Amino acid sequence: MATVEERVVAVTARVLQLDPGDIKPEHAFATDLGAESVQSIELVAMFEEEFGIEMDEDAALSVESVGKAVEFITEVCKEQGIEV
Amino acid sequence: MRLVLFDLPSQKRFHFDPLALSRPIWELRCGMTSLIEKMIDKIGAADVACFVPPYMAEVYSRQTSRPVNKPESLTGDDLLLVNARVRAAQFNVDPKGPSRINFDEDGECLFVRIAREDLGKLNTASIEGLIDSAKASLEVCNCEVPTWNYTWDLVLERPEQITRDFAAAGRGGIEGTVEEPSAIRGSKDEVYIGPDALVHPMVVIDATEGPVYIDEGVEVHPFTRIEGPAYIGKKTILFGTKCREGNSIGPVCRVGGEVEESIIHAHSNKYHDGFLGHAYVGEWVNLGALTTNSDLKNDYSDVTVVLDGKRPIDTGSRKVGSLIGDHVKTSIATLLNTGSYLGAMALVAGTGKPLPKFIPSFAWFLEGVVTKGFGKGKLYQTAKMAMGRRKLEWTEADEAMWDEIFKITAPARSEAVKKGRRMLAGR
Numbered sequence: 001m002a003t004v005e006e007r008v009v010a011v012t013a014r015v016l017q018l019d020p021g022d023i024k025p026e027h028a029f030a031t032d033l034g035a036e037s038v039q040s041i042e043l044v045a046m047f048e049e050e051f052g053i054e055m056d057e058d059a060a061l062s063v064e065s066v067g068k069a070v071e072f073i074t075e076v077c078k079e080q081g082i083e084v
Numbered sequence: 085m086r087l088v089l090f091d092l093p094s095q096k097r098f099h100f101d102p103l104a105l106s107r108p109i110w111e112l113r114c115g116m117t118s119l120i121e122k123m124i125d126k127i128g129a130a131d132v133a134c135f136v137p138p139y140m141a142e143v144y145s146r147q148t149s150r151p152v153n154k155p156e157s158l159t160g161d162d163l164l165l166v167n168a169r170v171r172a173a174q175f176n177v178d179p180k181g182p183s184r185i186n187f188d189e190d191g192e193c194l195f196v197r198i199a200r201e202d203l204g205k206l207n208t209a210s211i212e213g214l215i216d217s218a219k220a221s222l223e224v225c226n227c228e229v230p231t232w233n234y235t236w237d238l239v240l241e242r243p244e245q246i247t248r249d250f251a252a253a254g255r256g257g258i259e260g261t262v263e264e265p266s267a268i269r270g271s272k273d274e275v276y277i278g279p280d281a282l283v284h285p286m287v288v289i290d291a292t293e294g295p296v297y298i299d300e301g302v303e304v305h306p307f308t309r310i311e312g313p314a315y316i317g318k319k320t321i322l323f324g325t326k327c328r329e330g331n332s333i334g335p336v337c338r339v340g341g342e343v344e345e346s347i348i349h350a351h352s353n354k355y356h357d358g359f360l361g362h363a364y365v366g367e368w369v370n371l372g373a374l375t376t377n378s379d380l381k382n383d384y385s386d387v388t389v390v391l392d393g394k395r396p397i398d399t400g401s402r403k404v405g406s407l408i409g410d411h412v413k414t415s416i417a418t419l420l421n422t423g424s425y426l427g428a429m430a431l432v433a434g435t436g437k438p439l440p441k442f443i444p445s446f447a448w449f450l451e452g453v454v455t456k457g458f459g460k461g462k463l464y465q466t467a468k469m470a471m472g473r474r475k476l477e478w479t480e481a482d483e484a485m486w487d488e489i490f491k492i493t494a495p496a497r498s499e500a501v502k503k504g505r506r507m508l509a510g511r
Contacts, residue, residue: 042451045453049505
């Protein structure tokens, strides 16, 4: 089974139309990966769909990097009883 | 005698969403005035009290001088309790007659007449208690009491209502300024231009099919054509507007493009080109340039509207436009399908295609799907900014009311957001 990081990278690559190999945990979605504001919203929606979770939009959109997203989603999965 | 208007949670209250999410149903408009003004005029009441859903009581009590949700309003005088949905024009109950109660076909109380001497045997601790105890002990009146059943009833009634309201207002003539060359077609008695109103040159006011009431402080820019019956509310500005018959606009609106048989509440803007027809628009709405709504289906069949995100309701009319809640913002070139519902606080980015007919309250419609967007906090920031520009304050009470509306509307929004995620995932 893919790790949380692998799944976050796969979703990010699909939404932002990037090569997964080019996405690193330290990359910021906006400044390094070029996510525009509408794509940030799409990323939140796709993470929710991928992991079957509901995220608070204010908290989710304050997450800036791929690595922080992995931590945030792992925590939300734990809170909502989703095994990852 | 005290007139007590009540607008309590019921199976039918949502029929007036999204407009009634943030106001009592009687603050909706038909013709030149609101439903409460019509009812007060009809009854001739000097003493009026109001009972509204608790979550909007504080905000509403700041907007009216009448007591709101005060149980003491239920004692000390003869009472006439009237449901918010009752049509004033056809309400012919003797306000001084014997104590009695009336229900609609679904058992919802429409009015209660209570003589002061009968109050002692009733529960006056709350409006609900009073109605329940009246139900148990008062004679039932089987008279027919016509009601407003949906928001579009108000839109469809409006042209004739403007004509009746114009006659009731008893005004005519020009108190403001009409700059030449402008033209008034039809009888000048059918036109009223209020004090400080300014009609620029090259404006046509056509009263051949109905009266035109331009309220004080209105500014009408060149190349505007206003067809009666029409009501243009105080301090509204029309920008070369093709103002077709049957509009009730303002106060303090900015309107351009083509507008027909629509109601627009205060502080809403539709500056630019684009068609709005048979629509009901709330407060603080901004419709982006070229936003256009359909109000007629190509096959001329009756328009359906979805009020709960699930079941379409047949309006029984071939012409129904959009229902647009307070604080809605649309982008340029937004295309609204026939009978669309844009929930309060929704933010809509057009896609070049007609939108889905139901956009939930607080939804961010982006990339062709309903999303959570940047959340309600950002929508509140925008609302604060819009109100601040007009020197009005977004209060803690406003925020508390909208927080409650956010909760009330969560189920429909949640379903739409999930559907949106599935659509995004499938692309």
